[in-house]
Amino acid sequence: MVEFTQEKVSVQNLVLGMYVARLDRPWIGTPFPIQGFHIKSFDEIRTLGSYCRYVYVDMVKSKIEVDPSAKSRPARSGRKGKEARAYVNLKVNESSYTRTRGIKQEISTASNLQRDMAAAVESVMKQIASGKPANIPATRKVANRMIDSILLNPDASIWIARVRDKDTYTYGHSVRSSVWAITFGRHLGLRKERLENLAMGVLLSEVGYTRLPTEILTRKERLTMEEHETMKKHVDYSVEILKNIQGINEDILWTVRTHHERYNGTGFPRGLRGNQIPLLGKIAGIVDFYDSVTAPRYDEEALSPADAMARLHEMRDEEFQAELVDEFIQAIGIYPTGSLIELSTGEVGIITEQNLDRRLRPKVILILDRDKQPVKKTTEVDLLSYTQDRDGQPVDIQKGLPDGAYGIDLTQFRLNVLSRLLGLGHTLFRH
Numbered sequence: 001m002v003e004f005t006q007e008k009v010s011v012q013n014l015v016l017g018m019y020v021a022r023l024d025r026p027w028i029g030t031p032f033p034i035q036g037f038h039i040k041s042f043d044e045i046r047t048l049g050s051y052c053r054y055v056y057v058d059m060v061k062s063k064i065e066v067d068p069s070a071k072s073r074p075a076r077s078g079r080k081g082k083e084a085r086a087y088v089n090l091k092v093n094e095s096s097y098t099r100t101r102g103i104k105q106e107i108s109t110a111s112n113l114q115r116d117m118a119a120a121v122e123s124v125m126k127q128i129a130s131g132k133p134a135n136i137p138a139t140r141k142v143a144n145r146m147i148d149s150i151l152l153n154p155d156a157s158i159w160i161a162r163v164r165d166k167d168t169y170t171y172g173h174s175v176r177s178s179v180w181a182i183t184f185g186r187h188l189g190l191r192k193e194r195l196e197n198l199a200m201g202v203l204l205s206e207v208g209y210t211r212l213p214t215e216i217l218t219r220k221e222r223l224t225m226e227e228h229e230t231m232k233k234h235v236d237y238s239v240e241i242l243k244n245i246q247g248i249n250e251d252i253l254w255t256v257r258t259h260h261e262r263y264n265g266t267g268f269p270r271g272l273r274g275n276q277i278p279l280l281g282k283i284a285g286i287v288d289f290y291d292s293v294t295a296p297r298y299d300e301e302a303l304s305p306a307d308a309m310a311r312l313h314e315m316r317d318e319e320f321q322a323e324l325v326d327e328f329i330q331a332i333g334i335y336p337t338g339s340l341i342e343l344s345t346g347e348v349g350i351i352t353e354q355n356l357d358r359r360l361r362p363k364v365i366l367i368l369d370r371d372k373q374p375v376k377k378t379t380e381v382d383l384l385s386y387t388q389d390r391d392g393q394p395v396d397i398q399k400g401l402p403d404g405a406y407g408i409d410l411t412q413f414r415l416n417v418l419s420r421l422l423g424l425g426h427t428l429f430r431h
Helices: 044-049 103-129 136-152 154-161 169-188 192-203 207-211 225-232 236-243 248-257 281-293 305-314 323-331 410-421
Strands: 006-010 019-023 056-058 340-344 348-353 363-368 372-383 397-401
Touching: 019 044, 044 103, 044 248, 044 340, 044 410, 056 103, 103 136, 103 154, 103 169, 103 192, 103 207, 136 169, 169 192, 169 281, 169 323, 192 248, 192 281, 225 236, 236 248, 248 281, 281 323, 305 323, 305 397
Parallel strands: none
Antiparallel strands: 006 056, 019 056, 340 348, 340 397, 348 363, 363 372
16 A cells, blocks of 8 residues: 655754655755665755755654654645645655566566567557457566566666667557556555556557557657547547456556546546546556657657656656656666766766666766767776766766767667677677
8 A cells, every 4th residue: 555654844954863755856966865865964954955945754764753843834836826735755665676686687588578578569459450359368477577577676677678679669668668667666566466457557558559540650750739639549449449358457447548647637538637547547657758758759859868857857746746756766767777878077878787775876888988989998887986087076977868969879889788788799889
């Protein structure tokens, strides 16, 4: 059961021992660890005061009992007619799942599973389009295998998900979104049964495309308003198709039915709002949005993962529930595995693995030097130890970069790095 355990507290009321789980601004751009922290010194409180007016304190993780008088009262929001409620967050049962395999041990399995998932979704779509019975048990089986893999190590599946196949958008979008969804659900501590329903709902959410005109599905440019209205019908079509298939339960149906609904009622097809949207539907909506802007369907520029997270942060308590947005950022990270980033040194690299205790200090394979020239020999650095450059200046992640930055064919780089991780002996650069 999802519980609420966090309270909004003014910075001036903070005391040692409190666990700061959220800020009133994005973590990026502050010197604090993105996973949250216990306040250990008055210097930390002073530093918090230079960045924030209030923070969100986890009542369970705090090492002291929080005095109720310290909690901030809800304040008037700048949005007309809207009362800003005391912001509390979802209780995350992260102790349910621990990483028991390294990325190098799990990445081959993850690669095969995402290929199998794409094949399963493609097969179901073709079966439905031709009027044949959909092989749901086979899809469920591969979804469960993917869940097992992500429970062991989500970084491996996230890495594979970042290798985009532009020729199979629908299947790729469904598979990637399911990876984000399972990783998110894992972070929230959802039971495996619910993870399965979430994965199935996300994987099958677009089977209604089989009833849409081919010319709409194959368009590379943005749709006209009329075509967009036609496209929106895929939700009802998906529900109509799935509700008559054995093995599809109500949890899956509601995930499909509500993945385009929005927290403020601006979504479709029913205009549901707030808690009219079930938890799995809210999760499905967030992951669908995240994947659609980082790997867009149409010929438009993709957002970097960091920019996508910033966009989601701006949409908190409007299109998406604030608590879930912040937990999603925690689960996936501002700079997820496989992301292209630029360091404060000017060097450019790809994140290969997360350091769980310091999400802003991951392991990175450097591919461009500080002059933006290809490195002569690729090197993996751990930002936990690579903290200063040759001039003694601090080394940090300066920003996330979108695919194609500095003319980099990121898909090919990811494939080459993947080959290295799999021990296939390929080189990172092809001259």
